[in-house]
Amino acid sequence: MLKASKMFNNGYRVFDKENIGIGQKCHIGASLLICVFPQTTPTETNVIPTMNPKLTQEQEKQLCSLLGNIKLSLLFKASIHSYTGAAFHQKCDHQGPTVSVGYNSTGFVFGGYTSKDHDVAKQGQYIQDDKAFLFSLTGRNPVRYPVTNAQRAVKMHNTTGPYFGEALLFMNANTATVISAPGNYYNFNAAEMHGNNLNLTECEVYKVEEGGNIIEKPWRTILWKxxxxxxxxxxxxxxxxxxxxxxxxxxxxxxxxxxxxxxxxxxxxxxxxxxxxxxxxxxxxxxxxxxxxxxxxxxxxxxxxxxxxxxxxxxxxxxxxxxxxxxxxxxxxxxxxxxxxxxxxxxxxxxxxxxxxxxxxxxxxxxxxxxxxxxxxxxxxxxxxxxxxxxxxxxxxxxxxxxxxxxxxxxxxxxxxxxxxxxxxxxxxxxxxxxxxxxxxxxxxxxxxxxxxxxxxxxxxxxxxxxxxxxxxxxxxxxxxxxxxxxxxxxxxx
The missing domain is CATH 3.40.50.300 (P-loop containing nucleotide triphosphate hydrolases)
Structure with a gap:
């Protein structure tokens, strides 16, 4: 178990060589972590940022309007885990339904949803998903673009991030870029979705879970007969x-x-x-x-x-x-x-x-x-x-x-x-x-x-x-x- 050798007022924690290996990444709650390694100067100190969702509360509400009563849990954040297919699959494979969100420098927020597992073991294969769709959250009202060929809704590839049927591909060739091809299994207006700006400032993937909450006593009585x-x-x-x-x-x-x-x-x-x-x-x-x-x-x-x-x-x-x-x-x-x-x-x-x-x-x-x-x-x-x-x-x-x-x-x-x-x-x-x-x-x-x-x-x-x-x-x-x-x-x- 890790023990902090010193806690600073600003919330940083310092760990010595007895508690952490050189180059090892650590996450302690919601705090920022400083790992001080042997024989290093302060300028060599490594600061690891916390993984906070970039989605705003309003954008999360918009996604809920598309997906129903759901709960989102952040699995992957490219700025922390890296813009690579390997990092994406390590964090997101076999997690069930997910929603992938891309952000670009002109303020567009867009992405896609799949109800199926990501699985790098199925390299090069298409995954059927009639519930998949792409979306844009840039305006006040979200825009939904349903899959037009469910047989090829999602594709698995080891050198990319989320890959929606040749139509929208995040982190192409392990870079912070997007490939966009309207009409290939999804129909959408590229200018409306992402403003034709294919450079990512962030890419996130969220696990989608049901948020249903059944209360024992009904808030209104009705006879179902x-x-x-x-x-x-x-x-x-x-x-x-x-x-x-x-x-x-x-x-x-x-x-x-x-x-x-x-x-x-x-x-x-x-x-x-x-x-x-x-x-x-x-x-x-x-x-x-x-x-x-x-x-x-x-x-x-x-x-x-x-x-x-x-x-x-x-x-x-x-x-x-x-x-x-x-x-x-x-x-x-x-x-x-x-x-x-x-x-x-x-x-x-x-x-x-x-x-x-x-x-x-x-x-x-x-x-x-x-x-x-x-x-x-x-x-x-x-x-x-x-x-x-x-x-x-x-x-x-x-x-x-x-x-x-x-x-x-x-x-x-x-x-x-x-x-x-x-x-x-x-x-x-x-x-x-x-x-x-x-x-x-x-x-x-x-x-x-x-x-x-x-x-x-x-x-x-x-x-x-x-x-x-x-x-x-x-x-x-x-x-x-x-x-x-x-x-x-x-x-x-x-």
């Missing part, structure tokens, strides 16, 4: 607005691009149709796939009657000025002035003198409940501009006295424990933490936040998924009832 699913469906069918002039509660879905607004309607519609449907256009895109204001009525079966709820879908919100849904259009929707299938113009909101603008509006055309749809994976990286837009919308909704709810979508993508079993959603400390974060950032009580999983890749219905979706739908109807209560009270007062 087929009978409960049936009860919830019947409750929705039996609902009647307490104001006779209103036949259906109108619920407005608002949220960023890709959060799952259209997918939520499709999922609810699927439950009552008895199979997975895709009536509303949905999918993954950098800009909103929904360009019109749509009002969707859900039917109780293919030939059944419309249910007492209308889900109103809107264009996705974007942070840039003049892009996505305009806040002024929201006000018009809330008051019932926007007709079904109105096509939004992000740069010019609907004007009161436009022919599409509905002048005479009754209560049944207004919005009775507003639902903010938020991607759980992106809560932590929500931009300030987007947060400001949501705050502006909330102020307008509050002025009109409309109840508000938050849907946390993609909970299975955010937490591995929930991905393994959806019934863990209220036992997941991570999902609870995300709900608390949304509560703080949007100013919405925890009781108004409901986690759900939309149908996305499934072909058959799932009871647990249905129960979460139906529970959210029931909350929307209850909140709409609160709105009708206020209207009744106002009429009595007047």
């Amino acid at each position: 087929a009978e409960r699913r049936k009860e919830l469906m019947e409750s929705v069918k039996r609902f009647r607005p307490m104001i006779s002039s209103v036949g259906q509660a109108r619920v407005l879905l608002i949220g960023p691009v890709g959060a799952g607004k259209s997918s939520f309607f499709n999922s609810v519609n699927s439950i009552f149709r008895g199979h997975v449907t895709s009536q509303a256009i949905s999918g993954n895109s950098g800009t909103s796939l929904t360009t019109q204001f749509r009002t969707y009525s859900v039917k109780a079966g293919r030939d059944g009657k419309p249910l007492p709820i209308i889900l109103c879908d809107t264009m996705g919100m974007e942070e840039a000025t003049g892009a996505g849904l305009d806040v002024d259009d929201i006000s018009s929707i809330l008051k019932g002035h926007v007709p079904d299938r109105y096509r939004f113009n992000p740069s010019v909101p609907l004007q009161a003198d436009a022919h599409e603008f509905q002048q005479s509006v009754n209560l049944h055309k207004r919005i009775h409940c507003v639902v903010y749809v938020m991607d759980t994976c992106k809560v932590s990286i929500m931009s300030t501009k987007l947060e400001e837009k949501l705050a502006a919308i909330r102020r307008r909704v509050n002025l009109l006295g409309i109840p508000q709810l938050v849907l946390l979508t993609k909970v299975d993508e955010a937490c591995p424990c929930v991905a393994d079993n959806l019934r863990n959603v209220y036992n997941s400390q991570y999902i609870k933490t995300k709900a608390q974060e949304v509560s703080g950032r949007l100013g919405v009580p925890m009781s108004c936040i409901v986690p759900v999983k939309n149908y996305s890749e499934e072909l058959e219905l799932d009871m647990s998924c249905d129960i979460l979706l139906l529970s959210a739908l029931i909350q929307m109807l209850r909140f709409a009832d609160n709105y009708f209560d206020d209207v009744n009270d106002q009429e009595k007062h007047d």
